[in-house]
Structures are given as C-alpha cells and as structure tokens.
Amino acid sequence: MSTDFIEKMYRELSEAYPYRVELHAHTSPASPCSEIPPEVLVEMYAEKKVDAVCITNHYTPALMRESGKSREQAVADYLEDYYRTKEAGEKCGIRVILGAELRFVEGPNDYLIFGIDEADIDAFYDYMGGTMQDFRQNWHKDGAFFLQAHPFRNKMTVAETELLDGMEVFNMHPNHNSRVGIAAEHIVREGLIPTVGTDFHHPGHQALGLLRAKTLPETSNDIAELLCSRDYLMETGGFLIVPPPDCEKE
Ligand SMILES: [Zn+2]
Numbered sequence: 001m002s003t004d005f006i007e008k009m010y011r012e013l014s015e016a017y018p019y020r021v022e023l024h025a026h027t028s029p030a031s032p033c034s035e036i037p038p039e040v041l042v043e044m045y046a047e048k049k050v051d052a053v054c055i056t057n058h059y060t061p062a063l064m065r066e067s068g069k070s071r072e073q074a075v076a077d078y079l080e081d082y083y084r085t086k087e088a089g090e091k092c093g094i095r096v097i098l099g100a101e102l103r104f105v106e107g108p109n110d111y112l113i114f115g116i117d118e119a120d121i122d123a124f125y126d127y128m129g130g131t132m133q134d135f136r137q138n139w140h141k142d143g144a145f146f147l148q149a150h151p152f153r154n155k156m157t158v159a160e161t162e163l164l165d166g167m168e169v170f171n172m173h174p175n176h177n178s179r180v181g182i183a184a185e186h187i188v189r190e191g192l193i194p195t196v197g198t199d200f201h202h203p204g205h206q207a208l209g210l211l212r213a214k215t216l217p218e219t220s221n222d223i224a225e226l227l228c229s230r231d232y233l234m235e236t237g238g239f240l241i242v243p244p245p246d247c248e249k250e
C-alpha cells in the first residue's frame with residue numbers, strides 16, 4: 001500500500017467521523033483520586049478540540065455509603081461535579097454528559113454506565129452493597145449501556161459476557177497496564193462491544209483515548225445508542241481504530 005493511499009483513507013475516515021468524544025473522565029472532588037477540578041477539565045479538553053466529555057466519577061461503597069454522609073448529601077456531592085463541569089462546558093462549547101463508574105462491595109472491578117440521568121445516580125445507592133450480578137438482574141432501564149472498565153488490569157476479574165453490553169478495550173490511563181491486546185482479543189471472541197477512554201485523572205493525560213462519531217452525541221442516551229450502533233471509530237495517539245463487526249448478526 002502506498003503512503004498516499006493510507007493518507008487518503010485516514011482523511012476520509014477522519015472526515016466521516018468528525019466528532020471527538022471522551023467516554024471516561026474524573027473530576028475532583030467527586031473522584032478524590034482526580035487532580036482536575038471541573039472548570040479546568042473543560043479548558044484542557046477544549047484545547048484538545050474535543051466536542052463532548054462524559055463525566056464518569058467513581059461511585060463506590062467507600063465514597064457513597066461509607067462516607068459518613070447522608071444518602072442525599074452523597075448523591076448531591078456526586079452530581080455537583082457533573083453540574084459544575086456542564087456549566088463550564090457551556091461557556092467553551094463542550095457538551096458534558098452524565099455517566100458513572102460503578103463499583104460494588106463484592107470486589108474492586110469497575111463498570112462504566114451510560115444512558116442514565118440524575119434519578120439513576122440516586123437509585124444506584126441501593127445496589128452498592130450487593131453484587132454486580134444483583135444490580136444487572138434487578139436494575140433495569142431501557143437504553144442503558146453497561147460495560148466493564150479496564151477488565152485486564154491487575155486485581156480485576158473478567159466479568160461474565162452475559163452480564164455486560166461492552167468492555168473498555170482501550171483504557172489509555174498511562175499509569176496502568178490495561179493489557180489492551182488481550183482485551184481486544186477477548187471482545188472479538190465474546191462478541192462484546194469495545195470502547196475507548198482516557199480514564200482521565202491527571203494534568204497532561206487529557207484526551208489520550210477518544211471515540212469518533214458521525215454526529216455529536218448530546219445526551220447520555222445518545223452515548224448508549226452510539227455504542228450499540230457500533231458505528232464509530234476509536235482514536236488514540238493519532239491512530240484510528242475501527243471496531244469489529246457484530247458477528248452474531250452476520
Ligand atoms: Zn480514579
């Protein structure tokens with residue numbers, strides 16, 4: 001293949017999927033492990049010409065149920081970072097979308113969820129003390145998309161395919177080894193939908209893994225629909241990655 005051909009192909013793909021979306025980002029103080037206040041996050045992403053950012057702060061037993069706060073306060077504090085990011089995003093033209101990174105008392109696995117709203121953030125509180133399986137069997141919402149974050153990092157247990165809609169294959173957090181090659185092989189074998197995200201926590205790491213979309217997603221539901229469609233690209237380090245086809249439907 002000539003370089004010209006590759007350049008042309010890249011340009012065409014890039015033009016067909018112009019919108020750049022972050023699916024995995026943390027703000028401080030809602031995620032105490034993040035160094036980035038909401039207002040700073042949107043500035044950093046505006047500089048990187050990102051169009052939409054999903055705020056997926058940690059929602060864990062330790063941060064919510066064991067925090068010493070009332071349920072109302074824990075939920076309000078969780079949502080406060082999202083509202084601050086959204087307001088700051090409006091000023092610099094970045095669409096800010098609500099997601100969450102859930103953890104259950106059973107273990108250290110993390111799960112990203114989209115297609116949710118503020119009422120769901122409150123509802124999740126009831127499930128923290130149980131298992132992921134219990135959550136998936138008893139919490140139902142049309143159009144929600146549930147995926148395991150960085151499933152092949154140390155200390156993670158790879159979740160059963162039947163309990164997931166997708167998996168985060170390309171977790172680009174530079175301080176962790178997410179074994180993306182093994183993750184990619186796994187999702188193809190299992191027919192799961194792959195996602196990409198920066199898992200943004202620290203200055204300098206912004207926008208390392210982005211989704212590329214044909215139209216701008218406006219809501220958490222739009223993100224869930226976009227992932228289900230498999231009609232997107234994944235971008236990291238200037239590479240564009242095309243997700244594998246849904247083999248079951250062929
Ligand atoms: Zn974190």
Ligand SMILES: [Zn+2]
Pocket residue numbers: 024026101149199200
């Ligand atoms: Zn995360």
